[in-house]
Amino acid sequence: MIYYAVYNIAQELAGSFSGITVFTGEKLDLHLLINYRRDLTVNVHEFFRLFTADLQSKVRNYLKIEIYMVYSYEFQSMGQIGRALEELRLYNRELYYDTDSIGIMTQRHGRSEYHEVAQQEGLKEKLFRAFHEKDMAALSHMIDKYAKQSAADKISPTSFIAQLSQWVRLLEYDSGYDKECNIFHSNLESTMRQQETLKCVLERISAILRESIPDEDEGIDRQKLKAIDRYISEHLSENISLVSIANHLYLNPSYFSRYFKKMTGINFTDYVDRHKMNIALEMIKDKEMSVEMIAAMLGYSDRTYFSKVFKKYNGISPVDYKGKSGRS
Template sequence: MYKVLLIDDDVPMLQYLEKLIDWSSLQMELVGQSFSSEIALDIFQETQPDIVVTDIGLPIIDGIQLAWTFREMKPDVRIIFLTCYEDIHYLKQAFQLEANDYLIKDELTDQRLIDSIRKALNWIEARETSQERLALKQDIQRNKVLLKEQFLEAVFKGKSEQDTREFGKRLNVQLSHPGFRLALLRLDMKSMVDVYEMKDYALLQYAVYNIVEEFPTEKKITPFLYHNEGVYLLYNIDPASVGEDSMQGSFLSFIDEVSKIVKRYLKLNLWVYYCPDTVGLNCLDHSYRQISRYTEQAYYSPQELTQAPIRYVSYATMEPGGFDKELELVQQAFKKENPQLIDLALSNMRKRAMEQRILPSMVREAFEAVVRSTVLEMHAPMMEHLYALLKNSSHLEETEQLAKTALKRHLQYALNVKPGKAKDPELEKINSYIDDHVCETVTNVNIANYLHLNPSYFSRYFKKRYGRNFTDYVHLYKMDLAKSLLDNPGETMENVAYSLGYSDRAYFSKVFKKYVGTSPSEYKQRISKEK
């Protein structure tokens, strides 16, 4: 049954409309009648009718205004207007509203009203059919993505080439040429967390897949969503008709165009791994293993576009509890309600991992352990989708950024503070850069490049805007962190200096005394006595 609401400020007219036709024979249910536009709004909100029959000349809120409000509340509601006379102004507005009909009361008959109701019903049923078709199309598309994933899995596992080709042809995968090249596109999660929620990762992967799917490539390049690894590109070519350099140039040019579109529309960067060899379909499993191996080998590489080599990169292992000091610092950040200590702890983890070239899987596990341990300690809600992203992160900076984002959101939860807009967006951006590079030397040239400004101009601008030069600001910023670290009884001055990017202990002591007014050892003694 479809629901109908009748509105007219003339009560006898309402009674006439109710009895004019047999509503139930048209599969209609009268869910309300109203002589007041205000009451009609309440009834509409409560009953959500499919069709509204309303007088135009209502007092206070006329029928046109009322219909616009109904459309905002339920965009697909059908409107049938009633009026005592034909007015071109009302006709135009009814047309803009895409009303189903505009009926003159003096000419109203049961058949005319039935015809109008049937016209509205036809529109509703056609829309429902259209939605069903769209849902079916979406189901088919989703199934096709899954079937393509199964096809790629058969290729990567070296299944029978003949069976695999038959499977691929049914899915319209380009297989007509004997040569194939393989590449993997992975979302840069560091750029993702600034724009999207972590739970959106799978949806964004699908968006990248669709961008490739809709890209005009004469069907030579087929995209595949493969597990949580990313979007694989299968380039089908004829090696006899195209040179190796030309093939590679064409493939990389296509990938570059896709990367630009993803950057433009999704505001995301892509990590790209590709195999330089042209192989047969039955050898693509070898290309897949090369790319899989190099996604791990490139963990410490800053390059967005990476050619998969056959060489092996060795890594160091780490003893259990190797990052216990950093874990303590993160937990201290929660106790002191100081998010900068989170940045300092995780920056130190990144710096040590980079210097020692620790096995990537161990680094990911260490960052995950720091987040999980802190969350358990603070009784905050778990973010399981985050841990899946951490395990899947491609680069060290990604791992660090994901962990930082999670910990800061947990800290906000613990403080019952919702993320809000920064009081000074420019200074917040500068502070964010210092936080990310707190264990390094930060100069006005670094920050000017980060902000895409001339260093001289930035120095003058910063001094004028904030009343001190940028070097003093960085030192003051770091000395506040140094004081927090020195509050810990077991913390040494050497470790604090190293953590904040001061390689020379004497220089650190000099800077500390200049900005704090006392030496680090004197400060530590004073804090100890106060405690």
């Protein structure tokens, strides 16, 4: 809808500028063609500049958006339009990292050499932690820093956009946010300048935070508790630490510890022990399994410590409980 609004503004404005024709492209872009005869009394470049400046101003005032323009080189015949438009489309992509709203293509311009996205060690985890802590300032800072580094390293715009799109999809999936996902990512792929891409991404993340992440007073939701229980069950023979589960959930350990206790009323170590002792109650009924075997299978290398924890939660030692269950 915005596309056609821009088109209508350009069409209306062209009525006041003789020789300018507005027509649509295949990929939601507009083309402006000026047809003129050489005349020393008319500065055609200044004439066209006034038109584009007026168009940008009206679009900015009426639609509250910024449009980007690229001037093509001059050509002599209508038969050259197709080639000029294709070169214009390619050149426009090469201006992705520019901050100017207007670019000028010469007839002989060098093609930029772009590189693929390099692996970002730890960045995804940091983004997830900041996201779950609802720290929009940290998210914005990390993404902005990544964007500046990508521009300096001349990362392919397509690869850069794809990387940001992937991160946003992961955040959407993690939070269950599914509002117009396909539309957003399609529009993101169509962004023509890095600053436009960043604006879309940060607005999207902000919207996800507002609508999908529970308030701090709610602590960790039930879905997270299910994920924690599942993780414990899948790592029973390990010494599960607060740091390991926090990393698994992409959370800062101190944040995780604070809000886990706020929700459950107990610290994480007690929660793990209680979960394992519930499993131990069932395992110990098996006559073929010794207390030592059960302790090892539940991640307790010291039988004495296992017995102490078992008695703490069940009020009876594992040996006595095993003897009692064997008689019943």
